[in-house]
Amino acid sequence: MWTRLLRPIDDGHGVPDSVLTLTAIVLLLRPLDVWWVAPIIIAAACLSLLSRAVRHAPITWMLIALLIATRIVVVWPLSDNHIYLLAYWCLAIGLALTSATPAATLSRGSRLLLGGAFAMAILWKAVLSPDYVDGRFFRVTLLTDERFADASLVFGGLSREQMKQNREFLKPLPEGAALLTPPSFVEPPRLRAFAIVATWGGLILEGLIAVACLIPPRARLDLARHALLLTFCFTTYALAPVAGFGWLLATMGVAQCRPGQSVLRGAYVAVFILILMYSEIPWTGILADWAVR
Amino acid sequence: MTGSVDPGSHGGWRALLPVTLLVAVAGVQVMLATTAGLSAWKGGGFGMFSTTDDGGRRYVRIFVTAPERSEEISIAPSLEDAARRAAVLPRDAQLSTLARRVVERERRYQRPVDAVRIQNWRVEYAKETLAATPRMTREFLYRVDAIAAPDR
Numbered sequence: 001m002w003t004r005l006l007r008p009i010d011d012g013h014g015v016p017d018s019v020l021t022l023t024a025i026v027l028l029l030r031p032l033d034v035w036w037v038a039p040i041i042i043a044a045a046c047l048s049l050l051s052r053a054v055r056h057a058p059i060t061w062m063l064i065a066l067l068i069a070t071r072i073v074v075v076w077p078l079s080d081n082h083i084y085l086l087a088y089w090c091l092a093i094g095l096a097l098t099s100a101t102p103a104a105t106l107s108r109g110s111r112l113l114l115g116g117a118f119a120m121a122i123l124w125k126a127v128l129s130p131d132y133v134d135g136r137f138f139r140v141t142l143l144t145d146e147r148f149a150d151a152s153l154v155f156g157g158l159s160r161e162q163m164k165q166n167r168e169f170l171k172p173l174p175e176g177a178a179l180l181t182p183p184s185f186v187e188p189p190r191l192r193a194f195a196i197v198a199t200w201g202g203l204i205l206e207g208l209i210a211v212a213c214l215i216p217p218r219a220r221l222d223l224a225r226h227a228l229l230l231t232f233c234f235t236t237y238a239l240a241p242v243a244g245f246g247w248l249l250a251t252m253g254v255a256q257c258r259p260g261q262s263v264l265r266g267a268y269v270a271v272f273i274l275i276l277m278y279s280e281i282p283w284t285g286i287l288a289d290w291a292v293r
Numbered sequence: 294m295t296g297s298v299d300p301g302s303h304g305g306w307r308a309l310l311p312v313t314l315l316v317a318v319a320g321v322q323v324m325l326a327t328t329a330g331l332s333a334w335k336g337g338g339f340g341m342f343s344t345t346d347d348g349g350r351r352y353v354r355i356f357v358t359a360p361e362r363s364e365e366i367s368i369a370p371s372l373e374d375a376a377r378r379a380a381v382l383p384r385d386a387q388l389s390t391l392a393r394r395v396v397e398r399e400r401r402y403q404r405p406v407d408a409v410r411i412q413n414w415r416v417e418y419a420k421e422t423l424a425a426t427p428r429m430t431r432e433f434l435y436r437v438d439a440i441a442a443p444d445r
Binding site for chain 2: 072076077079080081085088091095096098099104106107108109113115116117121123124125128129131136137169170171172173174175185202242
């Protein structure tokens with residue numbers, strides 16, 4: 001048993017190197033923030049990039065999964081959701097590497113994990129949250145979250161002055177208090193439309209991905225699932241400030257590619273790099289500066 | 294079969310265990326969110342970007358009382374972590390931890406403290422107008438040298 005965990009699986013049906021390499025890169029791009037967990041994970045990720053034996057050893061990924069789970073417990077309940085998904089993913093890699101058909105096992109594990117995560121996201125957005133379907137979430141977030149501010153200026157047609165005024169309006173006053181001259185609220189039709197598109201576009205796309213991941217795979221459905229996942233990564237992470245989640249989704253998409261699907265695999269790697277560009281280049285800020293000039 | 298990755302039944306328990314854990318954790322998150330006030334954004338239930346009720350719109354107010362003292366205190370840097378946890382998940386465990394840290398800090402500065410009262414607040418937005426209103430969601434009383442008292 002123990003030697004099986006330490007021994008790299010002989011290739012043939014093995015997990016593609018690209019999946020393991022991208023996962024190690026994800027771990028390095030956004031190190032975890034607990035001092036006694038982060039260095040071990042960073043070291044393991046570095047070693048797995050340098051050594052094929054470490055990269056293909058199940059114990060590497062099981063250890064990383066355990067450390068990420070420990071981090072989740074230590075900072076409970078503050079971890080973001082992609083940290084949970086990262087832990088499940090590393091566990092899925094470790095378990096797949098001990099199986100007789102690692103690539104197929106990981107592909108299925110990846111599909112089910114994505115299906116579970118997107119199904120839960122849909123449950124929250126469509127059923128459990130009181131303020132998503134009625135559009136409040138994006139109407140408020142596009143104005144109050146600094147990370148979406150430039151997109152609101154560009155796509156919502158707001159001026160910087162109106163943005164400032166709206167933020168004042170959305171600041172809560174102490175209970176019972178009222179201002180003599182309350183700030184007015186400006187919501188141009190384009191901004192309202194942007195919020196509606198973000199609300200329903202996200203909901204529909206995530207719902208389709210959940211369905212495509214959870215129903216039994218068929219050839220045509222596989223292509224639709226990949227197309228949906230790539231579309232989600234391409235559009236969502238242009239605005240959503242959670243590159244770590246996007247990188248993980250792209251990596252999990254690579255794990256679902258069949259051996260002959262090199263173009264599809266290349267598309268996921270391209271999206272991985274695109275998300276990196278999205279996160280490092282303030283493109284909406286540049287557009288906003290240009291638009292209001 | 295080797296050319297066909299994921300025909301739908303490969304891997305057995307190895308493929309199922311990670312998603313089983315995901316569903317189990319997410320189930321607990323939904324339960325805590327609906328019964329104990331856990332923010333939808335946290336806890337592994339994938340409720341991020343689904344509601345305005347995130348950690349940034351939740352906050353705690355802390356009041357300290359002693360025989361000649363009754364005042365609201367600001368959240369010192371040493372209390373920030375515990376305050377964030379108590380805001381995101383306002384259960385007795387998180388609130389008691391925060392209250393204990395408050396007591397320790399007050400004693401470090403030789404300030405008397407008999408009880409710590411913690412209020413959990415969150416900002417809500419009106420459906421059409423988006424008018425913002427703070428709403429208290431819980432009040433917790435921690436008596437020094439006694440077990441935390443139940444909610445009032």
